[in-house]
Amino acid sequence: MKSLENKTALVTGGSRGIGRAIALAMAEEGANIAVVFAGNREAAEKTAAEIAEKGVQARIYQCDVASAGETEAVVKQILDDFGGVDILVNNAGIVRDTLLLRMKEEDFDAVLNTNLKGAYHMIRQLYSHMMRKKSGSIINISSVVGLMGNAAQANYAAAKAGLIGLTKSTAKELASRGVTCNAIAPGYIRSDMTDALPEKAKEAIVSQIPMKHTGLPQDVANLAVFLAGPAASYITGEVIRVDGGMAM
Ligand code: NAP
Numbered sequence: 001m002k003s004l005e006n007k008t009a010l011v012t013g014g015s016r017g018i019g020r021a022i023a024l025a026m027a028e029e030g031a032n033i034a035v036v037f038a039g040n041r042e043a044a045e046k047t048a049a050e051i052a053e054k055g056v057q058a059r060i061y062q063c064d065v066a067s068a069g070e071t072e073a074v075v076k077q078i079l080d081d082f083g084g085v086d087i088l089v090n091n092a093g094i095v096r097d098t099l100l101l102r103m104k105e106e107d108f109d110a111v112l113n114t115n116l117k118g119a120y121h122m123i124r125q126l127y128s129h130m131m132r133k134k135s136g137s138i139i140n141i142s143s144v145v146g147l148m149g150n151a152a153q154a155n156y157a158a159a160k161a162g163l164i165g166l167t168k169s170t171a172k173e174l175a176s177r178g179v180t181c182n183a184i185a186p187g188y189i190r191s192d193m194t195d196a197l198p199e200k201a202k203e204a205i206v207s208q209i210p211m212k213h214t215g216l217p218q219d220v221a222n223l224a225v226f227l228a229g230p231a232a233s234y235i236t237g238e239v240i241r242v243d244g245g246m247a248m
Pocket residue numbers: 012013014015016017018019036037038039040041043063064065066091092093094114115141142143144185186187188189190191192193194
């Protein structure tokens with residue numbers, strides 16, 4: 001039997017990059033997938049089609065995770081469509097990089113609202129559902145930047161560090177109810193987000209990675225599948241790096 005058979009996973013930002021790899025890997029293990037995306041419907045449809053080819057259910061939902069109202073509506077819809085949610089992956093994220101001195105309040109707020117508050121909204125919307133079921137797995141995609149800080153990413157680092165506090169607090173609140181909550185801290189993973197970096201910046205980052213190469217979305221997806229499955233049922237409140245040794 002596949003490790004996630006008969007489970008439903010809700011993956012925010014599941015249409016592209018790391019979220020897409022997580023959605024596909026969980027589908028490969030038998031999970032039905034609800035893909036939440038922000039605006040790129042074409043990418044979401046393409047990912048959903050690939051998921052469905054694996055013989056599981058796949059549906060896409062447009063929702064801004066930063067919005068309390070939209071997350072409430074979308075979670076209701078997903079619960080109706082799938083009959084429940086077993087796995088929540090808070091992966092949706094954005095960057096608005098610049099030095100703190102130049103960082104506008106709207107750029108600080110946008111990153112905090114999407115990357116941190118988005119996860120808070122989604123967990124809150126599924127909290128009672130998972131508590132009542134006495135099972136569930138929540139996986140928050142943080143970053144090594146949340147552990148180390150990074151110049152020109154004060155907003156992003158604050159959000160990703162905040163996600164670690166959110167993860168541990170959620171884990172403590174829900175542990176006795178059979179719900180786990182863990183964080184993954186990826187290093188430099190190839191995706192649209194990192195492809196946008198200037199060549200010089202990419203080289204500088206790679207030089208700081210002990211393994212001397214970037215990671216792939218699949219590297220993160222492998223861990224997400226493990227954390228969502230029965231083999232990780234006694235792991236909660238943990239933060240695991242997938243970074244080629246970058247932040248050790
Ligand atoms: P990406 O390729 O830019 O994909 C971002 C995904 O998030 C897309 O599916 C996007 O949907 C969705 N999204 C963005 N804002 C949203 C919102 N407000 N509401 C709902 N969905 C939203 O990013 P990625 O590189 O795969 O990163 C995924 C996660 O991993 C992020 O949290 C990022 O911070 C984290 N991470 C990435 C790296 C890395 O090296 N790539 C390293 C550490 C951590 P649309 O396509 O519809 O816009």
